[in-house]
Amino acid sequence: MSTPSTTVGSAVLGGPSLPQERRLVTAIPGPRSQELLERKAAAVASGVAHTVPIEAVAAGGGVVVDVDGNSLIDLGSGIAVTSVGNAHPGVVAAVQDAVAQFTHTCFMISPYESYVAVAEALNRLTPGDHAKKSALFNSGAEAVENAVKIARKHTGRSAVVAFDHAYHGRTNLTMALTAKSMPYKSGFGPFASEVYRAPDSYPFRDGLSGAEAAAKAISLIEKQIGADNLAAVIIEPIQGEGGFIVPADGFLPAVVDWCRANGVVFIADEVQTGFARTGAMFASELFGIVPDLITTAKGIAGGMPLAAVTGRAEIMDATHGGGLGGTYGGNPVACAAALAAIDAFENEGLVGRASEIGAALRARLETLQASDPRIGDVRGHGAMIAAEFVDPVTKAPDAALTAAVAKAAIAEGVIVLTCGTYGNVIRFLPPLSMPDHLLQEGLDVVAAALAAA
Incomplete structure (x- = not known):
């Protein structure tokens, strides 16, 4: 040996x-x-x-x-x-510097610059050139929960559609959004209400074109839920835990177009696909779509716990003061790590x-x-x-x-x-x-x- x-x-x-x-x-x-x-x-x-x-x-x-x-x-x-x-050396140095300054104040009590800088970077980097705002959290599931909250507040509607093979987290609402029972949901119900499921595009198994798969999903949504009742559609541009399922060309743009025509918030869950992972900064770019809201976590901070919801300013601002946040959301050490990681993504050819x-x-x-x-x-x-x-x-x-x-x-x-x-x-x-x-x-x-x- x-x-x-x-x-x-x-x-x-x-x-x-x-x-x-x-x-x-x-x-x-x-x-x-x-x-x-x-x-x-x-x-x-x-x-x-x-x-x-x-x-x-x-x-x-x-x-x-x-x-x-x-x-x-x-x-x-x-x-x-x-x-x-x-x-990563840049992340390590940033964390060491930050932790020596202060470990916590709670951004909702005493704000600090690194939280704002992360929000500015996300607003700049995520798809679309419209005005955006961000809010920071601790985990992907937390980001997804808050994206749904924001969409419901903005639209005044309650229903949410997720897709077959989806994975969105292990909290109660995100378990409802997640499709797979074992090991994520079995025995943990009842789950949050007003969550519905539509068929996704799975070319290897359904044999459908993107347009055909989108028409099938939209028909089900219209018949079983109704656009007037629907706050949001949420989907991973490439489904992660469900099997790295890449939708057929045209599927996501058709769903986005239907959402826009019907006042439904389109949420891209890029917790796993975000930050250079797919050969684009965000996977939405690969499919030519611009989400209304985008959730991020995982790769955002080089291993430190951080997550975010970023989206259209008018949607993000629909929530009343105090309606978003959390004791640890946007922790200063995690924010410092995120700024270093984002610098690496942008400047190290990743x-x-x-x-x-x-x-x-x-x-x-x-x-x-x-x-x-x-x-x-x-x-x-x-x-x-x-x-x-x-x-x-x-x-x-x-x-x-x-x-x-x-x-x-x-x-x-x-x-x-x-x-x-x-x-x-x-x-x-x-x-x-x-x-x-x-x-x-x-x-x-x-x-x-x-x-x-």
């Missing part, structure tokens, strides 16, 4: 200083990781599960290092959070890097698909690519194969995440700081795991 090149314990080196290599010193989990997992089982609620059985002690570039000295290739980015790279990573992912996965009919579909944009695994004859979802490939890859030191309503999709979300050699090595391991499955 090789000797760990990263000190573990009180003097762990992280960020870009980490050797960019896959290194297995022990089996996964190693003995020290196993000790933590035993403590976790005794101390942490069993509903808080984990995917990779390690104790992480450092991360940066394209790797996560555990307490036993193993270095794993990270193809998950903490679910699309560490897009700028874990422990939008282009996402496209390069996406091209490499697609090329490798499509080559595998050409010789292995168990890969039913390869889809996505930028550094947000997925492979859907199926029965090669019936095209039925194959969740067992998907789980086996992911488990085998993790055992060999490559972090991969599964997703999909049917549990049959592996999603690839590498940090945009990942070097090419690690990306290819990670895909080698996944390919070997598939061949052996």
Whole structure:
């Protein structure tokens, strides 16, 4: 076994200083990781599960290092959070400076400049050249809840439409918006009322054009809900947990046009797709749409908890004073991290890097698909690519194969995440700081795991 090149314990080196290599010193989990997992089982609620059985002690570039000295290739980015790279130097410096000044005042009590600066940046960067305003929160689910609140207040209507395969969060309202029962909703009801579901565009499974899928969804909305009762339509431009489903061309523009014609607020949930992840700053740009409201989180602050709702000023201002906010929303340390992360997205070529990573992912996965009919579909944009695994004859979802490939890859030191309503999709979300050699090595391991499955 090789000797760990990263000190573990009180003097762990992280960020870009980490050797960019896959290194297995022990089996996964190693003995020290196993000790933590035993403590976790005794101390942490069993509903808080984990995917990779390690104790992480450092991360940066394209790797996560555990307490036993193993270095794993990270193809998950903490679910699309560490897009700028874990422990990015600019984010680290900004956090250190901010935390030395003050850790909290509550923006609703004593405002501070960094919150305003983040709002200004979001108003500038999000799609559309109309007047915008923003409000900051802590998590993607919180942002979605507040977007719905704002839309209801603006329209005076109560109904909200979400789509098949949607994921919007784990709070009560966002569970209602989320489509998948297990593990997100089962046993947690009753859920918030006046939430309805429409069919999305899923080209691999429905075979419809974008126009056909939009007409089907709009017909259902008009017949079962009625435009006059509808406050908002909310959708992920590329659905995340539902399976990285990319809608057919024309689907989203048709839905947006219908919303505009009927006074319905169109909310783009870009919690997972935002901030360069798809090869555009926001995925809405890929489809030529301008949302009325856009929710962001995950990649916004380089790993610090922050989220936002940004939208048309007249819609955002519909809410009375005190109607939006929260004790920790727009925490000053998180805001400092966000400003540093946004600077990296804009000035370190990360939008282009996402496209390069996406091209490499697609090329490798499509080559595998050409010789292995168990890969039913390869889809996505930028550094947000997925492979859907199926029965090669019936095209039925194959969740067992998907789980086996992911488990085998993790055992060999490559972090991969599964997703999909049917549990049959592996999603690839590498940090945009990942070097090419690690990306290819990670895909080698996944390919070997598939061949052996």
